[in-house]
Amino acid sequence: xxxxxxxxxxxxxxxGRSCAITxxxxxxxxxxxxxxxxxxxxxxxxxxxxxxxxxxxxxxIEIQTGDMGKEEDVERIFSVVKEKYGRLDxxxxxxxxxxxxxxxxxx
Numbered sequence: 001x002x003x004x005x006x007x008x009x010x011x012x013x014x015x016g017r018s019c020a021i022t023x024x025x026x027x028x029x030x031x032x033x034x035x036x037x038x039x040x041x042x043x044x045x046x047x048x049x050x051x052x053x054x055x056x057x058x059x060x061i062e063i064q065t066g067d068m069g070k071e072e073d074v075e076r077i078f079s080v081v082k083e084k085y086g087r088l089d090x091x092x093x094x095x096x097x098x099x100x101x102x103x104x105x106x107x
Contacts, residue, residue, distance in 0.1 A: 003060065005085045006078075009068045010048035010095035011040035017054070019092050024055035033058060039081055042095070068095045069105055093107045 001098040004027055010016035020038055027036035040048045045065045052061035064080060066073030081088050 002034050004038045004089050005037045005039070005081065006090045006092065007039040007041060007081060007088055008092040008094065009041045010093075011038075011042045011051050012042035013051075014094075016040075016042065016092070016094040017047075017051045019094065020037060020051050021054050021056075024059040027059075034064060037062060037085060039077070041066060041068065041077055060100055068093070 004092060006023060007047045008016050008023075011020050013102065020040055024038060027032060033060070034037050038055065039062045040051050042048050042090075043065060045063065048063045052063060055061060062080070062084070064079050068074055068077075078088070083097045
């Protein structure tokens, strides 16, 4: 079964949390039948868990803590995504700080 895999940085609050909740309500739908996997990324694990709990039931929630400004955290998080699902369909970078430039060099 194919999944739609989305990673959201800054998902512990604000715009990131809102994106996660909104996307979870949009998928699956009649037009997009693939199950949704949301990787919720941020520095505060408890807040990420709250975001995950607010998402629509049936959404696969993956919580990854880390700072997207630190290359080692970016590497670890993207390695987990690749290992578990083999790809990333969409990235929402809404964390407060700049994301390591290393991420943008991936294709």
